[in-house]
Amino acid sequence: MFLCYSNSDSSGYRDSSLHHSFFPVGKCFLFDYNFEQLVPDVFYYAQKAVLHPTAPLFDQEKQTLKPRCIRALKRIFMLCDHDMDGALSDAELNEFQVKCFNAPLQPAEIVGVKRVVQERIRGGVSDLGLTLEGFLFLHALFIEKGRLETTWAVLRKFGYNDELKLRDDILPVPTKHAPDQTVELTNEAIDFLRGIFRLYDSDNDGSLQPSEFDDIFVTAPESPWTVDPYVDAAERTPQGNLTINGFLSEWALMTTLDPSYCLANLICIGYGGDPTSALRVTRRRSVDRKKKQTEKNVFHCFVFGPKKSGKSALLNSFIGRTFSSNYTPTNDVRYVANAVEQIGGSQKTLILQEIPEDGVKKLLSNKECLAACDVAVFLYDSSDEYSWKRSRELLLDVARRGEESGYGVPCLLIAAKDDLDPFPMSLQNSARVTQQLGMEAPIPVGVKLRDSKSVFSRIVSAAEHPHLSIPETEKGKKRKRYRRLVNSSLMFVSVTVGAAVAVVGLAAYRAYAARKNT
Structure with a gap:
């Protein structure tokens, strides 16, 4: 027997691509399956488990969304909250629905969604619209009811892979460069990071407290500098707060060691510029040496x-x-x-x-x-x-x-x-x-x-x-002297051959001129 949901009395978000409403609130009922019905259903649910896994999203034991899933959904919410008022208005909800499911919402459907949230969670809806709490609640409810494909459709639309990290195909990191070239942040990216530092330095003391620092990466898969090689790699105050030099230096270190990871974190914390404008490849060090x-x-x-x-x-x-x-x-x-x-x-x-x-x-x-x-x-x-x-x-x-x-x-x-x-x-x-x-x-x-x-x-x-x-080293000096000797020998041979050719040519011309005169 399988638990199914009827869409007969549903209201809320519609997902035309998946042929069900985004938020079903219909009746629950049970079906008894015979063997012929059971076989295709087994394959269906097996495929569903592969395409829409539960483990990355939901903690079955605690019956809550997992931290990385919450972080991803927070980022999506913030991207959709265009006026940054902490809630998704009806227009923002509709735009979100169209982006993810290619289908607009009817006014009655928006009312239905907000009504369900209001009935189930305090603070899920405000006068301004659907709050972050309400947004997270909806997705937790989808997953509880077995509608994982809905949440996965949203996550994948905003660039996440099965590990809830941004996919490589949306991270235009320069990969084709010589071994003696490195990747650095551009001035545009550094200016953005300086602005982020000032924004989250709430007490204006010129450093980030641990809580302020954690707030920056609340929409990233995890806080990137809590493990090696980044932990304890930068300057801090005696109180353990991160200075502006320490903050920018950590980003420089991350860019040097893992440009893709750096760019993913930049995007996750709100870098809105063209991703290709955040990183640059340096000139080859061998060229630098020649140019001094x-x-x-x-x-x-x-x-x-x-x-x-x-x-x-x-x-x-x-x-x-x-x-x-x-x-x-x-x-x-x-x-x-x-x-x-x-x-x-x-x-x-x-x-x-x-x-x-x-x-x-x-x-x-x-x-x-x-x-x-x-x-x-x-x-x-x-x-x-x-x-x-x-x-x-x-x-x-x-x-x-x-x-x-x-x-x-x-x-x-x-x-x-x-x-x-x-x-x-x-x-x-x-x-x-x-x-x-x-x-x-x-x-x-x-x-x-x-x-x-x-x-x-x-x-x-x-x-x-x-x-x-x-x-x-002595061996290096000998090798250099040998190369110089070879080069000078080749130069001498080239000059000698050139002179010989010139002499032969002159003699041939004179012989030709003499025969012509006679």
Whole structure:
């Protein structure tokens, strides 16, 4: 036996494409099926379960809509509430009906819908129209009554897939670009985000409290920065509130790591411009190197170094975290991002990616691992000779990979823990190595003394000049000399052949002229 619904006394939304009213309020009755009737019904309901699954929408145990479904329906409600008065007027309801089901509503049907909502839920209807509470109630009722196809039709019309995320086909993310090109937010998207920050900063204190931050993503599938790699990746106030720099830096990080996810969240929180205007692809880094300048606004820095060299302390200081003497090893890749003020008043966003020592070999096994890296820094404990030697080894490994792959990157050495006594011959050894590789002298940093701020400006400056600070190993120098020799030899051969051809041509002309005269 199957539970069915009669449309004989129905009123409310009509769905002509599905041949039933959007909101049925008819009589419930039961049918006994014989075997011939049962077989096609089994296939029908099996197909319905696949096309219109219950699990993403409804919690059967709690008998409530699931959070992700509520978030999606909230976004749809807000998109349809054109006058933003918190309710769907009759005209807005009718427009919604036409958009989703290609059929207008009659005045009596609108009255019927609102009457049912009023009878079942307080606050579902106001003087202005159907409220968000009423809108959510209707969909919960559809699902309870087995009318999942109605809610799914609405969700799919507004671009959602079966996981209640925006479909890829409505996310025009640039995918065809070279490995050494990255994706950034455009100025238009950044201006939109600044406006969002100001809008949700209700107390105007220049930061977002957790509740204010959560409100921004109430129409997204979930709050995107509560899990790795985004959690604890940006600057916050001592009270734990997100600053404007932290807010924009998180977006820059998300754009760099997952442009599609970034664009989906932008659209979900209300970005109304052309989605193609939100992202831009940067110029190839190899071209930047030839032109000796870059147009990038976001720089990605790999942070290498042996264990206990101070990598985590450097990252923490970058986002304003206090120094801790407790050592906690980093086992996974970690990111932080923040804005860096440059000389002249320009501001760039710097992303620091901490590479655990144990993960370097795996990273470098990928030929294109350095393609997305704008600059690399190598930390060592200036009081520990082993730390220096290990950092030098890592630097040489990265330099070799850069030479082999063609993705050589500017590199800087950072002498961390400068507040401690250096090991013997520290300055001499580091000066010799940097001179051999054609690099700057190591930058002394004492994170414990909170004097690391200038180092981040140095890192950005190195990234802004992609043709400088690229280390050259002996093997790389030999390869370059060999290429120069080959090129000069080819040039010599070309000139020689050209001269010979010219001489032969002149001799032939003279012989021809002599025969003509005789």
